[in-house]
Amino acid sequence: MEIVPEVLSIREARDGLSRLVADFNDGETKVRVIGAHRRPQAVLMSADVLQGLLQSLEDLEDLVAVMGDRDGGESMPMSVEELGLAVGLSADEVGALGQDTESFEVVGNCLDGAELGVASSR
Amino acid sequence: MTQRKLDPSAAARADIERLVRHDRQLAKRVVHVLGLLASGKVTGKALAESAKYGDLSDHYKLYVGLAGRPTHRIVYRVTPATIRVEAVGSRDLGLVYLEVSQRLGRLPAESLSALNDARRSPKRKRRGLGL
Numbered sequence: 384m385e386i387v388p389e390v391l392s393i394r395e396a397r398d399g400l401s402r403l404v405a406d407f408n409d410g411e412t413k414v415r416v417i418g419a420h421r422r423p424q425a426v427l428m429s430a431d432v433l434q435g436l437l438q439s440l441e442d443l444e445d446l447v448a449v450m451g452d453r454d455g456g457e458s459m460p461m462s463v464e465e466l467g468l469a470v471g472l473s474a475d476e477v478g479a480l481g482q483d484t485e486s487f488e489v490v491g492n493c494l495d496g497a498e499l500g501v502a503s504s505r
Numbered sequence: 506m507t508q509r510k511l512d513p514s515a516a517a518r519a520d521i522e523r524l525v526r527h528d529r530q531l532a533k534r535v536v537h538v539l540g541l542l543a544s545g546k547v548t549g550k551a552l553a554e555s556a557k558y559g560d561l562s563d564h565y566k567l568y569v570g571l572a573g574r575p576t577h578r579i580v581y582r583v584t585p586a587t588i589r590v591e592a593v594g595s596r597d598l599g600l601v602y603l604e605v606s607q608r609l610g611r612l613p614a615e616s617l618s619a620l621n622d623a624r625r626s627p628k629r630k631r632r633g634l635g636l
Contacts (some may be wrong), residue, residue, distance in 0.1 A: 438625065444519055445604075460510030460587045463540030470518060471525040472533065480537040 390421045403427060509543050512587035516608050520593040531571055535593055538569045538579065543588050549581065557619065558602040559611035564591065566602075580605045598623035 396403065396417045406412040407429040414432060418424035461469065467477035513521070524532035541547045549565035552558075564582045568575035578601045580592045591608060594601035600623035606612040607620060 441523070442624075444523075445516055447519075458512045458587065458589070460512045463511060463536060463543055466511050466513065466518075466521075466539065467533075467536045470521040470532070470536070472529075472536065476529075476533060477536075480533060480540065 390416045390418050390423050392421065393417060393419055396427070407431075507545050509545075509583070510587045511539055511543050511590060512584075513590040514592075514608070516604075517590040517592050524593065531569075531577065534571060535569055535577070535579065538567065539588070539590065542567060542579070542581070549579070552580070552602070556613065557599065557616050559606045559609075559613050559616070561602065561605060561609075561611070564605065569593075577601070598626050600624065600626075 391399075391403075396415070403415055404427075406415075413429050415427045416423045416425070417427060463480070464477050467480065468474065521532060521535055524535060538547065542549070547567065549567035552561040552564045552566055554560040554562050561580070564580055567579040567581070568577075569579055570576040576595060576597070577593060578596050579590060580601055581588050581590045583589075592601050592605045594604055599619070603612065603616060603620040603623055606616070612620065
C-alpha cells in the first residue's frame with residue numbers, strides 16, 4: 384500500500400476534496416493525511432482500505448477466539464439466558480426473547496436443499 | 506425432550522457478539538433459537554462429508570433468519586449434556602461451513618481460497634462488517 388507522506392493543510396484538503404477522492408479511483412492512492420500547520424491530525428482513506436482493515440480486525444478476533452479455545456480448552460456450559468447476557472444482550476432483551484415473533488415455522492427445501500429450518504418474520 | 510446446556514466455542518460466541526453489534530434483531534433470534542435447541546424443541550439437519558467443507562458429519566445445521574429469509578446457519582454438535590455451538594454465520598458462499606471446518610482443523614487445503622472469497626464477498630461487504 385502506498386501511503387502518501389505529505390500532510391495536506393485543511394484548506395488544501397477542503398479545496399481539493401473532489402480530486403482527493405477521485406485519486407482513490409486509481410487504486411494506488413490509499414490514504415491521505417490532513418492536518419493544520421502540516422501536523423498529521425486526520426486521515427482520508429479509500430473505502431477499500433477501510434474494508435480491508437475491518438476484515439483484518441475480524442480475522443484477528445476469530446484468531447484470538449480460536450486461540451482462546453486452544454489455550455483454555457474448557458467448556459463453559461450455560462443456559463440460554465446466561466448466553467444472551469454473555470454476548471451483550473440486556474436483561475430485558477433476554478427476558479423478551481421470542482416475544483417479537485408470532486410463531487416459528489419449518490422451512491422446507493430452501494437454499495441448499497435442507498429440510499428443516501427455523502425462520503420467522505421480523 | 507432432553508434439556509441441555511449451551512456450550513458455545515469462543516469463536517461461536519464471537520460470532521454472536523458480532524451479530525449483537527451489527528444486527529441485534531437477528532442476534533436475538535439466534536439466541537432464542539439456541540434456547541429452543543437446548544430445550545429439544547427444534548433439531549437441525551445432519552451435515553455430511555463433502556469435498557468442499559471436509560468431514561462435518563458429526564455436526565448439525567439449523568436455519569435462522571429474519572423476515573422469512575433463513576440467511577444464517579447455526580452449526581453445532583450434540584453431546585450427552587450440551588449443545589456445542591461451533592459457529593453462527595452467513596450461508597452465503599458456504600461461509601459458515603467453511604469457517605467451522607477451518608476452526609476444527611478439517612478444512613481441505615483446496616478450500617482455503619473459497620474461504621477467503623466467502624469472507625470478502627460483496628454481499629458481506631454490503632452488510633458492513635462481514636456478517
